[in-house]
Amino acid sequence: MPPSHQYSHSQSLPRHSVLPASTATPSMGGASSMSMAKTRQYTNLHTQLAQLNANLRDTENLLRMTAVQAEDMRFLGGYVGALFMGSAKVLGEEGVKNDTEGESGQDKSSEA
Numbered sequence: 001m002p003p004s005h006q007y008s009h010s011q012s013l014p015r016h017s018v019l020p021a022s023t024a025t026p027s028m029g030g031a032s033s034m035s036m037a038k039t040r041q042y043t044n045l046h047t048q049l050a051q052l053n054a055n056l057r058d059t060e061n062l063l064r065m066t067a068v069q070a071e072d073m074r075f076l077g078g079y080v081g082a083l084f085m086g087s088a089k090v091l092g093e094e095g096v097k098n099d100t101e102g103e104s105g106q107d108k109s110s111e112a
Helices: 028-111
Strands: none
Touching: none
């Protein structure tokens, strides 16, 4: 049988506050200053989250555009590769024809 990990309240331990003794029992002035500080922090957090969301939307748009451009670059790479292969075939055949004509011309002149 697996051990039980349930917490039982059989022992009652005193709870101590983490706050200093002066703020453990806040007066009306202390409570309002704490709530104003929390409000200010929540406002700051809300502003930062809005900026983060805007940056994430921009990043998402940039990634989408990058994906489209990568597909276009792939197409252009294939197109340029086909042009290189076609030009190499044409120029290669002309080069072979010129070489064989030149060699056969030399052979004929040396035989005569």
